[in-house]
Amino acid sequence: MPRLTIDGVEITTAGPTTILEAAKSAGIEIPHYCYHPGLSVVGQCRMCQVEVEKMPKLATACNTAVTDGMAVSTNSPRVEKARRAVLEFYLLNHPLDCPVCDRGGECPLQDYTLKYGPGESRTVEEKVQRAKHKILGPHIVFDAERCILCTRCVRFCHEVPRTGELGVFSRGDRSEINLFPGKVLDNAYSGNVIDLCPVGALTSREYRFQSRPWDLVRHTPSVCPLCSAGCNVIVDVRNRQRGDEILRIRPRENQAVNRWWMCDEGRFGFGYHHDPSRLRTALRREGAAQVETPLDDLLTRVAEEIQRIVRAHGEGAIGCIVSARHTTEELFLVRCFVRDVL
Ligand code: SF4
Ligand code: SF4
Ligand code: FES
Incomplete structure (x- = not known):
């Protein structure tokens, strides 16, 4: 079991793991974009860089394995400078969309920029303009200008539903997420890319512009x-x-x-x-009419009626119809009631 220190905190890990996971288990934040525990590790966003004693260069915490005796710093001046530089690169062509972006208020790019980023922009050049409302599928709309190319969405489609609709096309600052020819992002799990996307690049067509997170x-x-x-x-x-x-x-x-x-x-x-x-209130049938009745009264009537039927015709005369919309737990309780109480 490797023992290491992160920011001076001693951590013993349960087994082989990465610096990022070890830090997470100790409640130490290492900012990251491309890493997700449910996806393959690609180490490409460079946001998770940390300083490891005796390593000449900064290491990416998401794909560096912990070793015994390792001493890691997540907040040294070198790390802070590297993070500021990474964020500055992300913001070079990022639009000033926050006030109209579905992610605004729950956006890791906003949060990390506020916490670790440069206070102001040095960019004077025109930003690269890209597609703003590209429909990728029945539920997903894509804003290419907001994408930070973390490839979480691409890896998800390849690794979880294994439908592989998305890829990265072109090179350099022209690189862009897109559908493979003839594909539509319509797999049965497509909505998960909305949660995975760390920015407002992939949004829900249903939820879009409906509400602010707060x-x-x-x-x-x-x-x-x-x-x-x-x-x-x-x-x-x-x-x-x-x-x-x-x-x-x-x-x-x-x-x-x-x-x-x-x-x-x-x-x-x-x-x-x-x-x-x-149905929003308890209703009781009276002839052809349906009469609104307090729930407690109705439950008492149902109990009395069940007792009357059991007395007159025996337990076999009672059946129960449930809805397919009940949860497994509710269905379990209904079964307990029918089997053990009646
Ligand atoms: S993705 Fe985040 S930083 Fe970018 S416009 Fe939306 S809220 Fe702002
Ligand atoms: S669309 Fe979102 S999840 Fe996909 S690569 Fe861009 S930022 Fe990452
Ligand atoms: S989270 Fe480590 S490089 Fe992206």
């Missing part, structure tokens, strides 16, 4: 009810005068269930929550 007042951990996989999700809710509304559903990491991902069906298929014909 207007989403609740981020409720939940479970997707649309299939038996039960992906763990976060439900982002905005509050308005007319009431709460769900604006966005994102995956919540659970290594035993959905890892970091979720499918497009669960991510975008929540319109039924706001369907005006949806």
